[in-house]
Amino acid sequence: MNIKIIGVGKLKEKYFRDGIAEYLKRMDKFAKVKIVEVADEKAPENLSEAEMADVKAKEGDRILGKIKDKEWVIALAIEGKQRPSEVFAKEIADLGTYGHSDITFVIGGSLGLSPAVMKRANDTLSFGKLTMPHQLMRLVLMEQIYRAFMINIGSPYHK
DSSP states (O other): OOOOOOEEEEEEEOHHHHHHHHHHHHHTTTTTEEEEOOOOOOSSSSOOOHHHHHHHHHHHHHHTTOOOTTOEEEEEEEOOOOOOOHHHHHHHHHHHHTTOOEEEEEETTTTTTOHHHHHSSSEEOOOOOOOOOHHHHHHHHHHHHHHHHHHHOOOOOOO
């Protein structure tokens, strides 16, 4: 299985990079995991609706440029589908079983994802209504993907 995580912006914080590196190492035996960073669009604090849409569109174009046609895309969004870890694990296993072994997760920038990215997505995922920094979301997503693999092999990690 090939898993790609596309995230807007660079991870500058060492503690996030260290945590992600640990999960990358752990997942090495289950899947080839690749993290792709796309540049975030510089934006002042008080943006109009039109300016926000423009920022999301530019970031969205960068994201879409990193997605291949064959990839199964899961967009992370507050309004996405919530599911328990066990259901998420089964979905990951089923995707691999039924011909979608290239899975791409997309994490937007501080303003979220563009309509074009949401339209390209095959599915959505939400970790709840809480707002989290997109840098932290990468680490949380990595842990949940690892947890999914652990659930699927019957490991006690999930308990």
